[in-house]
Structures are given as structure tokens and as C-alpha cells.
Amino acid sequence: MGEAEKKTVDLAQDRRKQILRAAVEVFAERGFHRTRVSDIARRAGVAYGLIYHYFDSKDHVLNSVFEENWGVFLKVLGDLRDSEELTAPAKLERISALLIDALQVAPSIIQVIIQEISRSDRFVHAEKVSAFTGAFDVVHDIIVAGQAAGDLSPRLDPRVAAYIFFGALETICTGAMLGTIQCKTPEEATRVKATVKEALLQGMLTDKGSEKDAT
Amino acid sequence: MGEAEKKTVDLAQDRRKQILRAAVEVFAERGFHRTRVSDIARRAGVAYGLIYHYFDSKDHVLNSVFEENWGVFLKVLGDLRDSEELTAPAKLERISALLIDALQVAPSIIQVIIQEISRSDRFVHAEKVSAFTGAFDVVHDIIVAGQAAGDLSPRLDPRVAAYIFFGALETICTGAMLGTIQCKTPEEATRVKATVKEALLQGMLTDKGSEKDAT
DNA sequence: CGCCTGACTGACTGGCGAGTCAACCTAGCA
DNA sequence: TGCTAGGTTGACTCGCCAGTCAGTCAGGCG
Structure with a gap:
């Protein structure tokens, strides 16, 4: 149980990291306020809404x-x-x-x-x-x-x-x-x-x- | 004629300056992207639309x-x-x-x-x-x-x-x-x-x- | 005195994009 | 096999604000 749970947590952390990495890339390319949340999602290969599962807001990502x-x-x-x-x-x-x-x-x-x-x-x-x-x-x-x-x-x-x-x-x-x-x-x-x-x-x-x- | 025309030009320049001064003030206070064009207008004591008489866009003011x-x-x-x-x-x-x-x-x-x-x-x-x-x-x-x-x-x-x-x-x-x-x-x-x-x-x-x- | 020009007004619109949400998986569990 | 939890989806909403435009007003001119 602990094992499986940990794995899930890891996966969740991975997703988070994956989104953050993507965010850094797009922010660097287009600047924070020219990047749409959808840009981050696309770059991370993830649905729009998922960003809001891991972060409260676009600002919070930054x-x-x-x-x-x-x-x-x-x-x-x-x-x-x-x-x-x-x-x-x-x-x-x-x-x-x-x-x-x-x-x-x-x-x-x-x-x-x-x-x-x-x-x-x-x-x-x-x-x-x-x-x-x-x-x-x-x-x-x-x-x-x-x-x-x-x-x-x-x-x-x-x-x-x-x-x-x-x-x-x-x-x-x-x-x-x-x-x-x-x-x-x-x-x-x-x-x-x-x-x-x-x-x-x-x-x-x-x-x-x-x-x-x-x- | 030249005289009157010059006066009009001066007045127009004054208006422009007036708007620019106001813009500098509000930009300094709230930052460019948090200031609305209406803020500049209000500060300059001028109608919203007049800004667009003198400048092409908010960016152009900056x-x-x-x-x-x-x-x-x-x-x-x-x-x-x-x-x-x-x-x-x-x-x-x-x-x-x-x-x-x-x-x-x-x-x-x-x-x-x-x-x-x-x-x-x-x-x-x-x-x-x-x-x-x-x-x-x-x-x-x-x-x-x-x-x-x-x-x-x-x-x-x-x-x-x-x-x-x-x-x-x-x-x-x-x-x-x-x-x-x-x-x-x-x-x-x-x-x-x-x-x-x-x-x-x-x-x-x-x-x-x-x-x-x-x- | 009417007419015209151009400064001036501010209510309105159109689009953009952040944030929501209802529905959809999938995996673990009994 | 059915049930639940929670990760995942993306179409939709909704507020905001730059920019527009139909109209007013003033003053110079014939």
C-alpha cells in the first residue's frame, strides 16, 4: 500500500515537474504575460484544466x-x-x-x-x-x-x-x-x-x- | 493666419504633453500593464477617446x-x-x-x-x-x-x-x-x-x- | 448668420484568455 | 464485477479593457 501510494505521489510530482519545465520553457520564449495557460498545457502535453489541478493560477505557476x-x-x-x-x-x-x-x-x-x-x-x-x-x-x-x-x-x-x-x-x-x-x-x-x-x-x-x- | 494656426498647434502640443505627463505618472504608480487607458485619461483630465486622437495605441503612448x-x-x-x-x-x-x-x-x-x-x-x-x-x-x-x-x-x-x-x-x-x-x-x-x-x-x-x- | 473643420466626448463592442466544471477515464479494492 | 477516488479532459463562461465611432461643441471663414 505504502509502495503504491508512493508511486502515485511520485507520478503526481512528475506531472507537476513536467508542467513546471514546460512553463519555464514557454515563459523564457514568449515572456510571462504573452504566454497563455494553453501554451503551457500544449508544451507539457497535458490538458488545459490539469494545470489548475496542480496550481491555483497562472501566477502561482510562475x-x-x-x-x-x-x-x-x-x-x-x-x-x-x-x-x-x-x-x-x-x-x-x-x-x-x-x-x-x-x-x-x-x-x-x-x-x-x-x-x-x-x-x-x-x-x-x-x-x-x-x-x-x-x-x-x-x-x-x-x-x-x-x-x-x-x-x-x-x-x-x-x-x-x-x-x-x-x-x-x-x-x-x-x-x-x-x-x-x-x-x-x-x-x-x-x-x-x-x-x-x-x-x-x-x-x-x-x-x-x-x-x-x-x- | 500663421499666428492663429501656430497657436492651435501649440495647444495641440500642450494636450499631447499633458497626456504624456499624466501617463508617466500613472505608469510609475501602477505599472504599464496595470494602468488602463481610462486611468491616463482621468489623470490628464481628458476624455477617453482623446488619447486615441493623439496616439495610435496604449503602447504608442509608452x-x-x-x-x-x-x-x-x-x-x-x-x-x-x-x-x-x-x-x-x-x-x-x-x-x-x-x-x-x-x-x-x-x-x-x-x-x-x-x-x-x-x-x-x-x-x-x-x-x-x-x-x-x-x-x-x-x-x-x-x-x-x-x-x-x-x-x-x-x-x-x-x-x-x-x-x-x-x-x-x-x-x-x-x-x-x-x-x-x-x-x-x-x-x-x-x-x-x-x-x-x-x-x-x-x-x-x-x-x-x-x-x-x-x- | 450658416457652414465647415477638427478637437473632443464617452457609451459601446469585440476579442482575448484566465479560470470553471461536469463528465470521463483508470486503477486499486472488496 | 461493481464501486470509489482522484487524476485527467477540454468546451464553456465571464470579466476586463483596448480600441471604435457616432455624435457634440467651438471657433474661424465666406
């Missing part, structure tokens, strides 16, 4: 996509913050590498999260903000710790710096989505990571540039 | 908001690029200052442009991209010139660096919109500018941080 993926990202970030072995700069480097690698592995998911949640009115007025601030807070904490340890410039406003860090990464993801930034092969990815590190950590200036820049 | 404001921004950017007097880092600093100041002067317009065009599916598939790449190109050119002059690190991929630059600024605007970043008073604005400069130009690392970071 939320599930978000929660199930952002959640694991947040978890990884949290662990990274609490790691004793790495310095703050190393942690920041890890985070950017993490995202850029994710871009190879699961571009559609990244696209949907950035496109439909981070970017979009959904972000501005909804509870989604809190999920995002979770990530911001982690980066913020890392920066503050880095400043305390003397590894990061004390002149940075940590909050603004966290925004700069995330904004840079987010826009790079957007660029990769649009194909403006090449980021498919491991070599290209390495190059992008290097520029992120150089620009954000070392700064864009050369020594010569800094001399002229006597502020 | 496009006009975008074109008429982004156009002047692009113009300023272009002039800045061609200026002989400033070094590349100084130019970048100017651009960020420009945006952060604009945030004080016309927050709604900035919000609408960022929220509804830069961020939004509108951006991904439409001609809007080209307008944005215009701005990217300017920053890209400035970076390349700065590298040639020896003021900016030659190790940066100029394209990726341009994305980082814009992404940082864009997210800061978002933060200001959300009220997460304080940027109302001149003092706060100065502080934000300083962090942008520090983080992007000098880099987030301290010397101590760089030593440890032997790559």
Missing part, C-alpha cells in the same frame, strides 16, 4: 518556478557567507562564478527569474522583494565583514555596493540572454568572470588613471 | 514617453563621448552623476524607463534594444578610448565592462525607486556617487585585500 529555484540559490549563498575559509573578495568572486556558470547549465531558468521577476512590476509591489532582499542581505553582510577584516574598502557604502554587485551580474545575465555577451563556451565564461573580477574588485582604473584622478 | 526622454539622454551621452577635455574615467563619473541627479529631478520618468522598458519583455524582443545599445555603444567607446590612453585597465573586456557599468547604475536606480537606497537629499546622492566611483573605478579591494588575492 511563483513556483521562482521559489523552487531561487530557494536553492539562497541556500548556497547563505552557506557561502558562513564559510570561514574564504575572504570576502573570494566569496564575491564565487558568487559571480556561480551565476555565470548557471547561465550555461540552465539559461531558461535564469532568464525567467531575471526577466519576469527581478525585472517586472511583479518585483516592485510584491512579496518577491523580500526574497530578493534575502540575497542582497547576504552580499551586504559579506561586504561588511570584508570591510571589518580590512579586505574591502571602508569607503564603500555596503548597501550601495551590494546593489552595484548584483546589478552588474544581473545585467551580464541579460546580455547573455540577448546574445550580446558571449558566454556559452567555458573559455568565454572564464573571460567574463575575469572582467567581473577585474572591474569590481581591482577597479577599472590603472595606476596611471588613478594618478590623474586626484580627488 | 513608446513616446521613452523616445522623447531617452533621446535627450542619448544626445548628452554622445556629446560627452566626443568631449576632448575629459579623461575616460571622468566621463564615466559624469554619466553616473548624471543619472543619479536625474533620479532627484524626474524620478517618475526614470522609473518608467527602467521599469517598463529596460526591465520587461518589451525590451527583449522589440526595437527598443537598439535604442539601448546606442547608450551601451557610447560607454563601450569611452572604455576602449580609456584603455588606449592607458587610463583604464587593458584587461577589461570593454563590452562586458560596459554592461557592468550600466547594470550597476540601473540597479541603483531600482533601489532608489524602491526606497531601499536613500538618494533624495544632495548629501545622500553625493554618498551614492562616491560609492559608485569607489567601487567601479578604484575597485572594492583594499591593498591588503589585493595582497591576499594573489591570482
Whole structure:
């Protein structure tokens, strides 16, 4: 009995996953509000009504996509913050590498999260903000710790710096989505990571540039 | 005749402006796709149908908001690029200052442009991209010139660096919109500018941080 | 003073698409 | 073999809102 029941549960989970996978695909292709629920159903090879068996609404489908993926990202970030072995700069480097690698592995998911949640009115007025601030807070904490340890410039406003860090990464993801930034092969990815590190950590200036820049 | 005709034209332009101003306000408050055309009409104190006298469609209203404001921004950017007097880092600093100041002067317009065009599916598939790449190109050119002059690190991929630059600024605007970043008073604005400069130009690392970071 | 032009009005329509629901399986069980 | 539960189906409903259009009003002109 337990066995059979479990199997049914698994099947149900499979259906759910199947719908979510399809949803991610179509959302990535046409954007959330241009996709009709029927599109998701067709792509998943499933009847229209079944979507509403597993999800309350179209919005709820998108939320599930978000929660199930952002959640694991947040978890990884949290662990990274609490790691004793790495310095703050190393942690920041890890985070950017993490995202850029994710871009190879699961571009559609990244696209949907950035496109439909981070970017979009959904972000501005909804509870989604809190999920995002979770990530911001982690980066913020890392920066503050880095400043305390003397590894990061004390002149940075940590909050603004966290925004700069995330904004840079987010826009790079957007660029990769649009194909403006090449980021498919491991070599290209390495190059992008290097520029992120150089620009954000070392700064864009050369020594010569800094001399002229006597502020 | 010329006089009277001109007056009529002016009045017509006023009406148009009046509608656009109202549109910016409501778009900023409720987001493009949650605002009904009737909202714009009500806010502008104008009949529903009149909107369609001046604009082809709701989309066209948004496009006009975008074109008429982004156009002047692009113009300023272009002039800045061609200026002989400033070094590349100084130019970048100017651009960020420009945006952060604009945030004080016309927050709604900035919000609408960022929220509804830069961020939004509108951006991904439409001609809007080209307008944005215009701005990217300017920053890209400035970076390349700065590298040639020896003021900016030659190790940066100029394209990726341009994305980082814009992404940082864009997210800061978002933060200001959300009220997460304080940027109302001149003092706060100065502080934000300083962090942008520090983080992007000098880099987030301290010397101590760089030593440890032997790559 | 009538006429004409064009700004201006707002009730109405048409279509779209989210969400519903009654009917239909199918599998496990007695 | 009949019964139930719940997964599955897709035609239908229903509200919403962009866009239309028949008509009003004002002001310039012969």
C-alpha cells in the first residue's frame, strides 16, 4: 500500500515537474504575460484544466518556478557567507562564478527569474522583494565583514555596493540572454568572470588613471 | 493666419504633453500593464477617446514617453563621448552623476524607463534594444578610448565592462525607486556617487585585500 | 448668420484568455 | 464485477479593457 501510494505521489510530482519545465520553457520564449495557460498545457502535453489541478493560477505557476529555484540559490549563498575559509573578495568572486556558470547549465531558468521577476512590476509591489532582499542581505553582510577584516574598502557604502554587485551580474545575465555577451563556451565564461573580477574588485582604473584622478 | 494656426498647434502640443505627463505618472504608480487607458485619461483630465486622437495605441503612448526622454539622454551621452577635455574615467563619473541627479529631478520618468522598458519583455524582443545599445555603444567607446590612453585597465573586456557599468547604475536606480537606497537629499546622492566611483573605478579591494588575492 | 473643420466626448463592442466544471477515464479494492 | 477516488479532459463562461465611432461643441471663414 505504502509502495503504491508512493508511486502515485511520485507520478503526481512528475506531472507537476513536467508542467513546471514546460512553463519555464514557454515563459523564457514568449515572456510571462504573452504566454497563455494553453501554451503551457500544449508544451507539457497535458490538458488545459490539469494545470489548475496542480496550481491555483497562472501566477502561482510562475511563483513556483521562482521559489523552487531561487530557494536553492539562497541556500548556497547563505552557506557561502558562513564559510570561514574564504575572504570576502573570494566569496564575491564565487558568487559571480556561480551565476555565470548557471547561465550555461540552465539559461531558461535564469532568464525567467531575471526577466519576469527581478525585472517586472511583479518585483516592485510584491512579496518577491523580500526574497530578493534575502540575497542582497547576504552580499551586504559579506561586504561588511570584508570591510571589518580590512579586505574591502571602508569607503564603500555596503548597501550601495551590494546593489552595484548584483546589478552588474544581473545585467551580464541579460546580455547573455540577448546574445550580446558571449558566454556559452567555458573559455568565454572564464573571460567574463575575469572582467567581473577585474572591474569590481581591482577597479577599472590603472595606476596611471588613478594618478590623474586626484580627488 | 500663421499666428492663429501656430497657436492651435501649440495647444495641440500642450494636450499631447499633458497626456504624456499624466501617463508617466500613472505608469510609475501602477505599472504599464496595470494602468488602463481610462486611468491616463482621468489623470490628464481628458476624455477617453482623446488619447486615441493623439496616439495610435496604449503602447504608442509608452513608446513616446521613452523616445522623447531617452533621446535627450542619448544626445548628452554622445556629446560627452566626443568631449576632448575629459579623461575616460571622468566621463564615466559624469554619466553616473548624471543619472543619479536625474533620479532627484524626474524620478517618475526614470522609473518608467527602467521599469517598463529596460526591465520587461518589451525590451527583449522589440526595437527598443537598439535604442539601448546606442547608450551601451557610447560607454563601450569611452572604455576602449580609456584603455588606449592607458587610463583604464587593458584587461577589461570593454563590452562586458560596459554592461557592468550600466547594470550597476540601473540597479541603483531600482533601489532608489524602491526606497531601499536613500538618494533624495544632495548629501545622500553625493554618498551614492562616491560609492559608485569607489567601487567601479578604484575597485572594492583594499591593498591588503589585493595582497591576499594573489591570482 | 450658416457652414465647415477638427478637437473632443464617452457609451459601446469585440476579442482575448484566465479560470470553471461536469463528465470521463483508470486503477486499486472488496 | 461493481464501486470509489482522484487524476485527467477540454468546451464553456465571464470579466476586463483596448480600441471604435457616432455624435457634440467651438471657433474661424465666406
